[in-house]
Amino acid sequence: MRSRLIPLLAAASLAFGVSASAQAxxxxxxxxxxxxxxxxxKNVGGDRVDVAELVGPDGDAHEFNPTxxxxxxxxxxxxxFVNGLGFEGWMERLETSSGFDGATVVASTGVKPRKMDEEHGGHEEHAKGEDHDEHAEGEHDHDGDHADHDDHDDNYEEHAEDHHHGDMDPHAWQDLANGAIYVANIRDGLIAADPDGKAVYEANADKYLAALKAEDVAVKTALEALPQARRRxxxxxxxxxxxxxxxxxEILAPEGVSTASEPSAxxxxxxxxxxxxxxxxxxxLENITNAKMLEQIAKESGAKIGGTLYSDAISGPDGPAPTYLDMFKHNVGTLTAALSS
Structure with missing residues (x-):
């Protein structure tokens, strides 16, 4: 019996290994x-998608230089998947150098961009139109020949213009209503890449969109409770x-829209x-920036340091903001704790 069982187990193990490999x-x-x-x-793709990232947790995409x-x-x-709105100034250079021939999905497609007031580093408010929930297709293919990705030396030099966003504010994900637009574009991009997974992607997206909507209501409720005089x-x-x-x-910043910019005295x-x-x-403070300048401002102005906010990156898995939703929960908790007292 034992001599027959061993080959059977070996065959089953081999079959399982092939199955797991095929699934991957x-x-x-x-x-x-x-x-x-x-x-x-990851939230939309679930088990059908392997997701890698270029700029990881606590990383600064403004200062990123591809390797x-x-x-x-x-x-x-x-x-x-890219943000768009000029956020990834290095994107086209990387696509060309890598020889990437897949589909690029611009997650911010359909967002109403916020324009920057370049002279004062502030912003011009935009009206939220009725089309806020609509989105255009964010996917486009990159055809044609590309340079071999081994030939990279000249393509990975740092260029200041890579980090310049013009007059567009690329940080659209900081409004959860825009986050919902991102999710819809991600869903559609995954369906285009994997039509057999359409039902899974739609179900995952619906569940995630409901969570984003609930958090949006929670953020508004928490911040509306703050006294008007303390909302700056x-x-x-x-x-x-x-x-x-x-x-x-009302949010003021000594640096511009990019961390690569240096505020003057x-x-x-x-x-x-x-x-x-x-x-x-x-x-x-922010998780991606040097704290020294704001510490100086706080010391000289008498304002208190209210805590650390997550802006362009989530935290690592053991940090306080390991997901997009956790980022909002952490930021709002930090804001309300500092501004309520």
């Missing part, structure tokens, strides 16, 4: 440009404009004077 090979291979977007893709390993990662992907804050760089527009906060002095004159209660 059948998965959609997706790459997301940064950690927040990767988390969204040959990143090119190799993208070269093997079926679909590439300072953050490291101008990443929370969509958040401020959506949830009723005059800009810092202006911020300090404004904090004193307007009695702005708190300044908030």
């Amino acid at each position: 090979a059948d998965k959609v291979r997706a790459v997301a440009s940064f950690s927040i977007l990767a988390d969204m893709v 040959p390993a990143d090119a190799k990662k993208l070269a093997g992907a079926d679909v590439f 804050i300072i953050t490291s760089h101008d990443a929370f404009g969509y958040f401020g527009d959506a949830y009723g906060l 005059k800009d810092v002095a202006t911020i300090i004077r404004q904090i004193r004159e307007d009695k702005i209660p708190a300044v908030f």
Whole structure:
């Protein structure tokens, strides 16, 4: 009996290994440009999608410079999810160098962009139109020949223009209503890449969209309870404009929309004077920026450090904001704790 059982177990083990290998090979291979977007893709894709990210948790996409390993990662992907709105200034260079020939899905397609006031580093508010829930197709194919991804030396030099966003604010995910647009575009991009998974992607997206909508209501409820006079804050760089527009906060930043920009001494002095004159209660650090400048501003202005907010990246799995939804929960908790007292 034992002699017959061993071959049977070996055959079963071999069959299981082949099955597991086949299942892994059948998965959609997706790459997301940064950690927040990767988390969204994981929620929609579920078990049918393997998701890799280029800029990981606590990483700064503004300062990111792709490596040959990143090119190799993208070269093997079926679909590439990017934010758009000028956020990934390095994207086209990486696509060309990697030889990527899959589909690129721009998650922000359909978002009404927020325009920057370049002279003052502030913003021009945009009206939320009736088409806020609508979206256009975010997918386009990149055809034609590409340079071999081994030939990378000239393509991975840092260029300042890679981090310049023009007059568009790319941080659209900071409004959960925009996050819902991202999810719809991700769903449609995955269905285009894997039509057999349509029902799964739709079900996952519906569940995720319901969670985003519930969190949107919770954020509005929490922040509407703050006194109007305490709804003005300072953050490291101008990443929370969509958040401020959506949830009723006025947010000032000594840096512009990119962390690659350097505020002048005059800009810092202006911020300090404004904090004193307007009695702005708190300044908030960000997980992707150097704290020294804001610590100086807080010390010289008398404002308190209200805590750390997550802007362009989620935390690692052991941190306070390991997912997109957790990021909002953490940020709102930090804001309300600092501004309520």
